[in-house]
Amino acid sequence: MQSPPSMASLQLSCTVLGTTAPKPHTLPNARRSRRFHVSCSGGPAEEGKVDRRNMLLGLGGMYGAANLVSDTKLARADPLLPPEFKSCGVAYVGEDPLDVNCCPPTSDVIKDYKLPPVHRLRVRRAAHRLNLANVAKYKRAVKMMRDLDVADPTDPRGFSQQANIHCAYCNGAHDQVGHEGLDIQVHFSWLFFPFHRWYLYFYERIMADLLKDPTFALPYWNWDQPKGMQLPWMFDEEDSSLYDPNRNQDRRPPAVLNLALNSTITDPVQIISNNLSLMYNEMIGTPASATDFMGKAYRDGDAPPTYPDGGTSEKGSHTAVHAWFGDPRNEYNEDIGNFYSAGRDPAFYSHHANVDRMWTIWNDIPADYQKAITDPDYLNASFLFYDEKKQLVRVKVADCFNHKKMGYDYEKVDIPWVRSKPPQRAAAVNIQDLSKGVKTAEKVFPLKLRKTTRVLVAKPTVGKADEVLVLENIVTDNRKLIKFDVFVNDEDDKPEEVDRAEYAGGFTQLPHRVKAKNSVSDLRLNLKQLYENINIADDDTVVVTIVPLINGEAVTIGGIKIVEAPTA
Ligand code: C2O
Numbered sequence: 001m002q003s004p005p006s007m008a009s010l011q012l013s014c015t016v017l018g019t020t021a022p023k024p025h026t027l028p029n030a031r032r033s034r035r036f037h038v039s040c041s042g043g044p045a046e047e048g049k050v051d052r053r054n055m056l057l058g059l060g061g062m063y064g065a066a067n068l069v070s071d072t073k074l075a076r077a078d079p080l081l082p083p084e085f086k087s088c089g090v091a092y093v094g095e096d097p098l099d100v101n102c103c104p105p106t107s108d109v110i111k112d113y114k115l116p117p118v119h120r121l122r123v124r125r126a127a128h129r130l131n132l133a134n135v136a137k138y139k140r141a142v143k144m145m146r147d148l149d150v151a152d153p154t155d156p157r158g159f160s161q162q163a164n165i166h167c168a169y170c171n172g173a174h175d176q177v178g179h180e181g182l183d184i185q186v187h188f189s190w191l192f193f194p195f196h197r198w199y200l201y202f203y204e205r206i207m208a209d210l211l212k213d214p215t216f217a218l219p220y221w222n223w224d225q226p227k228g229m230q231l232p233w234m235f236d237e238e239d240s241s242l243y244d245p246n247r248n249q250d251r252r253p254p255a256v257l258n259l260a261l262n263s264t265i266t267d268p269v270q271i272i273s274n275n276l277s278l279m280y281n282e283m284i285g286t287p288a289s290a291t292d293f294m295g296k297a298y299r300d301g302d303a304p305p306t307y308p309d310g311g312t313s314e315k316g317s318h319t320a321v322h323a324w325f326g327d328p329r330n331e332y333n334e335d336i337g338n339f340y341s342a343g344r345d346p347a348f349y350s351h352h353a354n355v356d357r358m359w360t361i362w363n364d365i366p367a368d369y370q371k372a373i374t375d376p377d378y379l380n381a382s383f384l385f386y387d388e389k390k391q392l393v394r395v396k397v398a399d400c401f402n403h404k405k406m407g408y409d410y411e412k413v414d415i416p417w418v419r420s421k422p423p424q425r426a427a428a429v430n431i432q433d434l435s436k437g438v439k440t441a442e443k444v445f446p447l448k449l450r451k452t453t454r455v456l457v458a459k460p461t462v463g464k465a466d467e468v469l470v471l472e473n474i475v476t477d478n479r480k481l482i483k484f485d486v487f488v489n490d491e492d493d494k495p496e497e498v499d500r501a502e503y504a505g506g507f508t509q510l511p512h513r514v515k516a517k518n519s520v521s522d523l524r525l526n527l528k529q530l531y532e533n534i535n536i537a538d539d540d541t542v543v544v545t546i547v548p549l550i551n552g553e554a555v556t557i558g559g560i561k562i563v564e565a566p567t568a
Helices: 052-060 065-070 132-151 159-170 192-211 268-285 290-294 312-325 347-364 528-534
Strands: 013-017 037-041 110-112 122-124 179-183 382-386 392-396 408-410 453-458 467-477 482-488 503-509 518-526 541-550 555-564
Touching: 132 159, 132 192, 159 192, 159 382, 192 347, 192 382, 268 312, 268 347, 268 503, 290 312, 312 347, 312 503, 453 555, 467 482, 467 503, 503 518, 518 528, 541 555
Parallel strands: 110 392, 122 408
Antiparallel strands: 013 037, 382 392, 453 541, 467 518, 467 555, 482 503, 482 541
């Protein structure tokens, strides 16, 4: 096997580590056991960084040689690299290997994607406002994609192949190049919005191309608006290409979407008020930095991030919609309730169009922190997708910041949640009264979250302050759907009402794959605004209430504390 020219100059000495001899051409249904990795040491000429672009050019080349580029010593801290499709392996849920193969077709040619010039913007419209002709058009597009599945199952434009993209990038089918055993995970980090934006971009372009309609735009599910707070009807007609039988049957329209995931509450007025308040919090009230909203940093060689690393929008409304509509009759809440299967539900793409719309809206909301993330490891992170001409392309995060340059925009509608700040309490609670009979943290933790628990927690500073509530070492069973909520100084004890000043935030986990059966993570909730809203007195303790909503018995919380907010 010959090395591509860019490789030859690197003067590497490499050893192939692997148990099974690699096949010269790994088939799309490659199993994890066929993988191997290469350990290299850089030649003397190559101290430090190597031009990654040149290195990447080797990726589409011969199997094996392509792996030479992936040595960790050369990589240092760097942007996440796109996966090597040829070494795609088995996807997982928890520790259970999936019985589906979600690896993409392979290709020897990878092009760096350039945004084509925009002649006319596609306008993505709210699904509940779409006229019949446009609904029919979208149905036709999905039908055409489903037909491609049958005509040629390896056609990357087919509906199943499109669905598999999500599985492969989210359930551990792709290892990070050069880091065997470290998954690529496009959730729970700053890659969340960019990855999904690019994903929808090609999905939409494929449809426009199949329809031969360059104006075709993906409808968005306007779930942040009362009229959109149910599954749009177009997805619920059983004989349509937009229908998916694997959904929670109790939540078919006109059932009201409950972003709080609290199924004990049925009053639609309260549900909608909760939803709007949650939207306000995740978009405006809670984030105190760009990464609070976007998700934490995630670079080449980092362990795959987990739920708490995600941004407020991802962890909030985004996850809630997945969880609410996933089918509880299926072991892992398939389809939309689990990452590996979510793309099989046509509603997923409209859901994510609204998630993407949230990114555009957040960008325009004035804030006292800087919105742009300028870290090169963010800007240069890249992914691979097939475009509408079946060409495998490499796209960069930095190229997706301006959605209009990508050729689309969103129909403007009223955004009621900007006016949904939880009402401020007139007077502070009396902490002496409230804390009667409430135990201190040392007595309660570690806590198995079987029932609603109240606990007294010390503050570093009395009264209003810039502080963060930390729930530490939260151990969750990755296979389970999980939700719990947290309130501070709540004397009303109405856990079903999250549209109140005392609501601090929640924890939601979709069943997903990380390395082990359990995840261990910390949940950090900013308290600065909450203290203002509850009008806290000069107290040095607060009462924290933790309310399990879904599968509390699969959660153990190691400890709880309040710390000063880190200075950014
Ligand atoms: Cu990639 Cu909504 O998940």
